[in-house]
Amino acid sequence: MFSDNKVKGVKKHAQMKSLETAQKVDQAIQRLIKTKxxxxxxxxxxxxxxxxxxxxxxxxxxxxxxxLRKQQEGLNSPQTIKRNMTDASKDALIAAKNNRIKKLEEENKRLRDELLKLRGMVYDKF
Incomplete structure (x- = not known):
């Protein structure tokens, strides 16, 4: 049906095409590495x-x-850093915000009390 020469020719062509494709892939990977x-x-x-x-x-x-994909997983991009905030750093941030809220609430209460005293003084004068 098919002669050995034709089969060899087809196989050789397939191998050459595969090598060319592998070279394209190699060049693409090099470009991706260069552009990070x-x-x-x-x-x-x-x-x-x-x-x-x-x-x-x-x-x-x-x-x-x-x-290469695994190597890049080790590199920290800004998105990765943000995503990987540890629970400890999140807890510290929450604690700092809670302290600030508490201080602001205390200041607010002190200012309200002071305002009440000043209003009383104004009403006493009239």
Missing amino acids: AKINFNQVAMESGVSKAFLYNNQEIRNRIEG
Whole structure:
């Protein structure tokens, strides 16, 4: 049905196409690293113009993307820092706000009492 030469030719073409695609992916990953963009399968697929299926099915590329993604998890972006506020820092912030509220309430009460005394003094004069 098919001659060995045709099959070899098709296989060789498929290998060449796969290598070219892998080079596109490599270049896309390099660009993402240079621009300090987030590296994940969606970003690499969009940047390289390659399907996500290719990225997932090519084990070497898949391992590289997963490794880079894990490395980036360790880096703290401003959003990550804000998201990762610890309970202790939240508790400290709440305690500081509660203290401020308490002081303002005490000052408010003192000023009201003072106002009452001054009103009484004004009414006594008349």
